[in-house]
Amino acid sequence: MSEAINTGNSRKNSKHNQRGRKRFSPHVDMTPMVDLGFLLITFFMLSTTLSEQTKGIIWQKPITEAPPDAVSECQVMNIVVDSLDRIFVYEGSELQNLKLSSFEGEHGIQKFIIDKIKRVKTGYAPTAAGKTRDIICLIKLLNGARYKNMIDIMDDMKILNIETYALQEPSNEEIAAVALQSKKIFAKIELPD
Numbered sequence: 001m002s003e004a005i006n007t008g009n010s011r012k013n014s015k016h017n018q019r020g021r022k023r024f025s026p027h028v029d030m031t032p033m034v035d036l037g038f039l040l041i042t043f044f045m046l047s048t049t050l051s052e053q054t055k056g057i058i059w060q061k062p063i064t065e066a067p068p069d070a071v072s073e074c075q076v077m078n079i080v081v082d083s084l085d086r087i088f089v090y091e092g093s094e095l096q097n098l099k100l101s102s103f104e105g106e107h108g109i110q111k112f113i114i115d116k117i118k119r120v121k122t123g124y125a126p127t128a129a130g131k132t133r134d135i136i137c138l139i140k141l142l143n144g145a146r147y148k149n150m151i152d153i154m155d156d157m158k159i160l161n162i163e164t165y166a167l168q169e170p171s172n173e174e175i176a177a178v179a180l181q182s183k184k185i186f187a188k189i190e191l192p193d
Contacts, residue, residue, distance in 0.1 A: 074124045083144025137165040
């Protein structure tokens with residue numbers, strides 16, 4: 001790379017040059033700046049051209065397999081977690097037979113899920129493609145539920161190899177049913193005098 005500024009005067013300390021010195025204008029070498037300019041222009045031209053080409057393309061996944069079967073009521077398991085670390089479980093889309101559970105290992109939510117898996121695999125007909133049915137867990141956290149509870153439920157899904165699960169907002173009916181169930185639980189507790 002050439003020098004950045006050429007003054008043209010190499011003898012600075014000479015007395016002869018100080019008296020009758022001619023003034024030279026400095027020369028700035030613009031070669032590196034021109035190189036940088038061309039690099040920037042090239043970059044922006046290529047990136048603009050590439051981004052414009054992808055705008056008109058519609059990516060479609062080729063259909064190679066049969067469409068999935070509809071979800072059956074027997075596959076759905078709803079898990080509702082409240083602010084007191086309790087879990088309420090019911091099956092299907094209609095809110096019936098709300099059962100209380102907990103995060104305890106053997107008698108907790110894992111037992112409910114394992115029982116549901118066994119019933120779905122053995123008790124219901126396979127899909128149209130001949131595959132056995134899998135359960136679908138819908139996880140709903142009420143206001144005040146702790147983040148730790150959500151992580152624990154997600155861990156249970158991973159431990160039990162549940163492939164299809166989702167976090168959803170609880171409905172008003174579920175909130176009311178959990179509140180009613182909580183009142184029944186607290187009514188059974190006798191306070192000491």
